[in-house]
Amino acid sequence: MPDTLSSTVSPLRSLEVLSQHEVNRLRDTSKSGLHDLLRRCALAVLSSGNMTDDSLALMETYHDFDIEVLQQDRGIRLRLSNAPAEAFVDGKMIRGIREHLSSVLRDIVYVYNEIQTHQRFDLSTGEGTTNAVFHILRKAAVLQPGRDPSMVVCWGGHSISREEYDYTKNVGYQLGLRDLDICTGCGPGAMKGPMKGANVAHAKQRRSEGRYLGISEPGIIAAEAPNPLVNELVVMPDIEKRLEAFVRVGHGMVVFPGGVGTAEEILYLLGILLHPDNADMAMPVVFTGPASAADYFRRIDEFLGYTLGDAVRDKYRIIVDDPVEVARALRKGVDEVTDFRLTHQDAFHFNWRLTIARGFQAPFEPTHQAMAGLALHREQPVHELAANLRRAFSGIVAGNVKEQGLRAIEAHGPFRLHAEPELMHRLDELLGSFVTQGRMKLPGKEYVPCYQLV
Known part of the structure; x- marks a missing residue:
């Protein structure tokens, strides 16, 4: 005991x-x-x-x-x-x-009393959902209108190798030297490393008010418990509002190696940026990792190119084994975001201008029936396919680490996913590479798939 x-x-x-x-x-x-x-x-x-x-x-x-x-x-x-x-x-x-x-107590009480049971928030609409996300973040004092854009959202796996973890720290350090703050999912691995590196850099730059924002949600907080560097914690009510919070408060995005959860985040972000209304949106996105992660990003890039089309590659850069170049790209991109927001008279602290389709906002409960019914084919707009692929990966995350998903798999067996043959083949290869590279579970545990590809 x-x-x-x-x-x-x-x-x-x-x-x-x-x-x-x-x-x-x-x-x-x-x-x-x-x-x-x-x-x-x-x-x-x-x-x-x-x-x-x-x-x-x-x-x-x-x-x-x-x-x-x-x-x-x-x-x-x-x-x-x-x-x-x-x-x-x-x-x-x-x-x-x-x-x-x-913070946990604050957010649970506020969400229940002011969001879920309050008539002024119609969570069945996009406007109502975004308004709710705004109010939760404002209640947590995350929105600070007096500050220039500086928030870099860092995504990546919580069970990464030591080499990859050290790389995330180096990137965070370079970002911190350039007066950039860090927002992550608040857990270990690629969520802790950038904060740790930036913390040292902020100390060197005598930046006394460095921000290390962690955004979580009840279903995943046990798997990604807040790390000690987090000095601002927000617990959103579900994964969809958590993801929206990231893209509304972030001024730039860095994606490190990860597993299914990271793939879910990538599809969410790129699906939004591919929406026609967001064609001119300023948002720097960089995929990066050490040299050993080159194959990981090659497979991600191939999968994205096939499923979402070659145009998706215009929305991100892949920079391998070069923390300085990553930080320079983000610093330049955040400066462009500042100019863009000034030109369009947009708020620095919350990206109201970003259009998020309802498919990315509506909470998805990964039941066996819901997973089997996902439309995984290319005969639909690319941002809608991205939304459905995001749901598929979200369900696999639930089956891997969330209590409700674990119990559902234990009771009814693996989720069954249906897709057109070539897409299924690509999906099978990508998920198989995550298993081979040990990106589904913590090292030392044998991974038992929570899904079947039909």
């Missing part, structure tokens, strides 16, 4: 006061209550540094962990029972973890 301890703490920097109704919802253990959601997200934060990408295994390991919200006259307290001991030093919770725990 892992070491655990119990403690009572106060939230930091958010939600010092809750209504009795909000407290009752957080205590409610029924399906309609918020207690299970709070418990899962809190455990993920408290387990930061735990080398697992299996949310189900994490919950089973700490099956007796619990969190209770205590309403007191001078504010609220959080009572933790059987929490992971590594979250504490001499019985006192590490401040960064305490901040992350407070």
Whole structure:
């Protein structure tokens, strides 16, 4: 059994006061209550540094962990029972973890009370969804209109090799030297490395207000628990709003080697940029990794060229084994974004101008029926095919690491995906290369596919 301890703490920097109704919802253990959601997200934060990408295994390991919200006259307290001991030093919770725990509480309460149950947000429409994303980010103080564009979103795998991890740090370092901030999915691997490198560079440049923004969502936070560098954490309600948050706040994008989750992010981003309304959108996108990752990006490039057409290659650059060139390309691209936003009188802190089709916004629940029904063929607009491929990869991510997906696979067997023959062949090759390169699971674990290609 892992070491655990119990403690009572106060939230930091958010939600010092809750209504009795909000407290009752957080205590409610029924399906309609918020207690299970709070418990899962809190455990993920408290387990930061735990080398697992299996949310189900994490919950089973700490099956007796619990969190209770205590309403007191001078504010609220959080009572933790059987929490992971590594979250504490001499019985006192590490401040960064305490901040992350407070962010989780803030976002769960705000999303339920102000977004999901509020009539002013029509989440069935694109405008309503984007408005909800904006308000969640504003509540978390992510939107800072007084700052010039500087946010570089870094995507990539959480179970990458040491060589690839060191490369992400080098890229982050070069970005930091050029006064650029970092936003990632907040977990380990390619999500931690750029922040670590930029942190050193910001110290050298005496940049005291460096931003290390982590954006997560409840279904994946246990597999990608916030790393210690994250100084701003936001938990969006689902993967689609998480992805929209990335592209709305980012001024440039860097993609490192990864697996299915990274492929999902690539398809989401490029599907949006291929929409006719976004033809003139300024958004620098660079795929990069060490020399050993050249084959990874070659396969990604081939798959994108076949499925989305040669025009997709105009939306990104591939730079191999050259962190300085990556940083220079991003610095130049972010400066162009600044000029573009000034010319069009757009906000620096939130990209309102970007058109995101409904296919990229509507939450996709990866059930066996939904996965089998995906339209995976080229007889449709490329941005719609990108949306369906993104859903397919999202389902595989769920089957790999998310509790709900793991339970569905355990109960009903692998997802079945149907596609036209040549596309299926290309998809099979790409997914097979991820397995061969060990990009589906943490090293040392044999990967058992959660999907079948029919």
